[in-house]
Amino acid sequence: MWAEVGVAAFKLVVIAGMLLTVVPVMTWVERRGAAFIQDRLGPNRVGPWGLLQPVADAVKLLFKEDVTPAHVSKGLYVLAPAVAVFVALSTFIVIPFAKAEGVTVFGVPLKGLIVAPDLNIGVLYLLALSSISVYGIVLAGWASNNKYSLLGGLRSSAQLISYELAMTLAVLGVLLANGDLRLTTVVEHQAKVWNVVPQFLGFLVFLVAAFAETNRLPFDLAEAENELVAGYHVELSSMKFAAFMMSEYINMTTVSALATTLYLGGWHLPGVTLPSGWLGLLLSFAIFFTKVAFLLWLFVWVRWTLPRFRYDQLMRLGWKGLIPLALANLLWVSLALTRGWV
């Protein structure tokens, strides 16, 4: 009993620590990547290649004055960033980061580098919790009692609801082919062929929806600077602002890991059989991490390459573009399943 609790806690600490480490690293990658794409140098003064810049940023944010404007709705104003971080941190527990065949810790089988391996509803839990994330943004917008914030919050919630539909429909195709909601079996199902091959359409929809769900360019209308100053977090300062930044990067990581798990074969490489035991765990984690890192770089790459959408274009793309495509993917998967093609 206690050994199992210990193993679960160990996995929780390792994975949460990993996610929280991704945040500063990604801010560095983002700034250096932006500079690289725009043919500048970027932050390169603090530490080698500017690698300690995130530390300096974190210290700066911690020591900044936490201004609370007089006209805000106090409780909700504090609650909003907390909701954003809570949701971002609690969604990843159903994602398997590495396989752990034959690995035991204190005599307890590890069952893969996943915090909740026995949660039957797997991906449903993830979708349910991420559907809560909209409250963080809406509340921040509303509690700030500022028209720019409110507009940003409303825009963002409409966007999240619309693209959640497309995303869920795309995921449904994978679940249909897999026949189980647990992500571990989704990965095992892709040992021979990655889901991206038979369900390329679904992958495309998922990826576009993922950009919208994480409020990243070209879909970051909630914080369109030239129209809304900074959108829903215009009144937030210091760590409250940092909490929203953190949740954005953690969400990016989670959604990249989810895309890897659902479509890019998790830790499978074509034609490679991984050994069991600790070596297998490390190798599978390295493969998984490489795929996630590529997707994270894709987020940065797209952000500094594509301009922002107009709001009506965004809605049209969501409802008239992605949802029919996701439905077509679903139909294709059903047909292929009944015919026995996949």
Added chain:
Amino acid sequence: MEAIIFYAAALAAVASALVAVAHRNPVVNVLALIVTFFCVAVNFALLGADFLAGAQVLIYAGAILVLFLFVVMLLGAPTVSGEDNPRPIQKTLGTFLVALVAAAGFFFFRSFSHTGLVHPDFGNTTLALGRLLVGPHLFAFELVSVVLLSALIGALVLVKRKH
């Protein structure tokens, strides 16, 4: 352990439901209702109905109440001020009704109390629910989908602007 979680969730559900009804600020009402739905989801999970728990959060807390919140924010529903207090008769009647429901609930609960917490083992509830929906209850399932579709079309007709 499970009893502790159950009573905590039940207490939180009742408390947040009270806030949802009684608080003066409509945004807080909606938020309290979200908490209530969460607590109900926790109780579903305790009963082994993990799919229902997930669906409860996904659909009620994550989708429907976002729309509620949307409407409340967009319409800017005013905070109820002290002067709009209900009339004495309303208060009396309301208290009486609450007492009545509470008493009925108490006796209803008493009739079950000897069973204690149930631990049903459905195995994979998602699978079982799916089997039931496309098996014995296929007709009802399709009927509900038709009702939803007609509601959807009705809503479209109602909001369509006449050119």
